Amino acid sequence: MTPRLDWDANTDGAQRAARVVALGALDAAADAYDRMRSRDADSIHDFRVAVRRLRSWIRLYRPCLDDTVRARTRRRLNTIADATRDLRDLDVQTTWLKSERSALGGSRLEAAAWVIAELKRDRKPAWRKLRKLLRRDFLKTERALRKELHRYVTVHDVRDDDDVASMRAATASVLGDQVSALAAAFDRIRSADDARRLHRARILAKRARYVLEALSAQIPELAPVADELARFQDAVGELRDAQLLAHRVAREVTSVAAERTALVASELVYRPSGAMDFTRVTADSPFDASLSLLFARLHDRISAAERGVTASLTPDARGRLVASLEKSAKRFGSDTE
Secondary structure (H helix, E strand, O other), X not given: OOXXXXXXXXXXXXXXXXXXXXXXXXXXXXXXXXXXXXXXXXXXXXXXXXXXXXXXXXXXXXHHHOXXXXXXXXXXXXXXXXXXXXXXXXXXXXXXXXXXXXHHOOOOOHHHHHHHHHHHXXXXXXXXXXXXXXXXXXXXXXXXXXXXXXXXXXXXXXXXOOOOOEHHHHHHXXXXXXXXXXXXXHHHOOOOOOHHHHHXXXXXXHHHHHHHHHHHOOOHHHHHHHHXXXXXXXXXXXXXXXXXXXXXXXXXXXXXXXXXXXXXXXXXXXXXXXXXXXXXXXXOOOOOHHHHHHHHHHHHHHHHHHHHHHHHOOHHHHHHHHHHHHHHHHHOOOOOO
């Protein structure tokens, strides 16, 4: 890991400052990766966040980084970031189900334990797949990216006294683009059921938040805007997580129902005149009051999440969020304080 480099959002050139921030995110990802190998409990989440921050930053500040950061390196980073999604979803779903069992009592929510067991079975191959990919690609990508970020090329035009892009100007452009994109994304959303367009708005909000958070240590007034973006992102993310888990539970119920129906058919077809044995059908059945309770809890969770998203999509709420981001962009609109 490299020593932390100093930089100044107000005075540094964009090529240098963008690289220093990216190197910080790369350091965080490398640290989390080391902890993953020692099975630290929080390392997977930390790794995923660090890699996504790094990917977003490189994408947004691409004009300042393209002179040395290669397309192949960006593609590898994208592959690594995307590979963490399945494991993250399984862990989030398991955590919620465990918290529900703890809150309501295991005896009342036995169906949750049944779903948790299924999720854990899926997690093992998902973790092996991710670990294999990281062993193959992460260290190689880290070395390449660190080398590419440690240098940059500046081309000067002799007809211009000072044509070096400043970090302020680059950030004003980045945030200005995010303001326009987020406003347009909001305009296309019709309701909390518009999952695809909601996801697009969430991604745009997250990218803008990453920029503001990187700069807020030096410019504290950006932190509240980053918090506003985080609240919108969390509201949409909670709805997505709740819906994904509901689909998973419904899929498991359908699968078990089909299996038990097949067992009944087997008894009827192959033992029509003998004693019937339905113990395999009825034993450990998740189709009981606890399953109804689990569905009710999921319904309440989805309803609450939908209300949260709907509140964030009112014209006033959307207008305030876009206006706050626009004000932050204008904060960098001049190279002078």
